[in-house]
Amino acid sequence: MKTAVLGSGGWGTALAMVLLENGNEVTLWSYQEAESRVLRETGENPMLKGVPLPRELALTSDLNCVRGCAMVVLATPSFAVRTTARSLKGVLDPGTVVVSVSKGIEKDTSLTLTDAIEQELGPDHPVVALCGPSHAEEVGRKVPTAVVSASRNQKAAELVQDLFMNERFRVYTSPDIVGVELGAALKNIIALCAGCCDGMGFGDNTKAALMTRGLTEIARLGVAMGGRKETFAGLTGVGDLIVTCTSMHSRNRRCGILIGQGVPVQEAIQQIGAVVEGYYATATGKELAEKMGVEMPITEAAYSVLYEGKDPRKVITELMTRAKKHEIEDSWL
Ligand SMILES: NC(=O)C1=CN([C@@H]2O[C@H](COP(=O)(O)OP(=O)(O)OC[C@H]3O[C@@H](n4cnc5c(N)ncnc54)[C@H](O)[C@@H]3O)[C@@H](O)[C@H]2O)C=CC1
Numbered sequence: 001m002k003t004a005v006l007g008s009g010g011w012g013t014a015l016a017m018v019l020l021e022n023g024n025e026v027t028l029w030s031y032q033e034a035e036s037r038v039l040r041e042t043g044e045n046p047m048l049k050g051v052p053l054p055r056e057l058a059l060t061s062d063l064n065c066v067r068g069c070a071m072v073v074l075a076t077p078s079f080a081v082r083t084t085a086r087s088l089k090g091v092l093d094p095g096t097v098v099v100s101v102s103k104g105i106e107k108d109t110s111l112t113l114t115d116a117i118e119q120e121l122g123p124d125h126p127v128v129a130l131c132g133p134s135h136a137e138e139v140g141r142k143v144p145t146a147v148v149s150a151s152r153n154q155k156a157a158e159l160v161q162d163l164f165m166n167e168r169f170r171v172y173t174s175p176d177i178v179g180v181e182l183g184a185a186l187k188n189i190i191a192l193c194a195g196c197c198d199g200m201g202f203g204d205n206t207k208a209a210l211m212t213r214g215l216t217e218i219a220r221l222g223v224a225m226g227g228r229k230e231t232f233a234g235l236t237g238v239g240d241l242i243v244t245c246t247s248m249h250s251r252n253r254r255c256g257i258l259i260g261q262g263v264p265v266q267e268a269i270q271q272i273g274a275v276v277e278g279y280y281a282t283a284t285g286k287e288l289a290e291k292m293g294v295e296m297p298i299t300e301a302a303y304s305v306l307y308e309g310k311d312p313r314k315v316i317t318e319l320m321t322r323a324k325k326h327e328i329e330d331s332w333l
């Protein structure tokens, strides 16, 4: 089938290669022509070093590439998803399925990314979120990976499953698009915190506690927003949390390590050289938690480090000395 991937960062490129491998016609669109030129001239994406781009992969910066596509994938940073969707109005054929693979919550509106896409494109285009524990560097090397295709439109979720699935890339479907998108977006906050603890020299105990309590607060907000609690035990909940909190591929975790080592926040983000979604998700997650009246102490702590310049060591002590609690009563299960 004819498909296009919009956003030629590491993730867009890795997914374009999966689609191509499955026999689809694929165009990879770059936001800037200069980016497309680098891919053409070097034959690889700088984010996926050592992975040659197949010749059959069409490279362009012309949005007309979406015409006639059965599916268009948006793989930009979350802050650019709405504007990219807007630029598709009048270009996209009616019925084209639009897939968001970005991980974030929209600033100001607190909408999920697929809701923002739907607002821009209207009901003519079924929307799908494709998320899960999946670093581009590993998908590029064909490391076995499993993700979730979530949509309120089951046919659209199944189309995405069919187009992406192969022996190295397993795709499940889910109707719980809210739970899937929120789990995938909010785990980036915890990954930043996990990195920060690693950077400060704390150990595995700290990280296990952070991941477990982090999942509790992610699920608490996710369920309050209408997500299903089972989803947070799945690939886009605990799965995505494990991969980002433990992997050296994770941009969020690596940024956290730098911050934990004392590098100023903006400098740490610059050093990563790719989008650090957890930075934005911390602000939107905190805002959403306040709006919904949901307690998210780790997210609040992350906010105080990232946006208010608080010392992470002090913040850890504050988290550890919060009022005593029962674990079971506070569980999301
Ligand atoms: N890299 C990974 O392993 C994975 C990334 N993701 C998600 O995918 C999204 C993209 O991530 P990466 O590819 O790693 O990011 P990246 O930083 O490598 O690339 C982002 C791409 O978006 C383009 N872009 C920047 N500003 C733009 C704008 N205003 N309008 C349109 N395009 C713009 C850039 O030119 C670049 O090609 C993020 O939301 C991330 O959380 C999800 C799963 C895995």
Ligand SMILES: O=C(CO)COP(=O)(O)O
Pocket: 103, 132, 133, 134, 135, 188, 191, 240, 243, 244, 249, 250, 251, 252, 253, 275, 276, 277
């Ligand atoms: O979401 C991801 C893997 O599932 C990518 O995480 P990072 O953005 O931290 O690299």
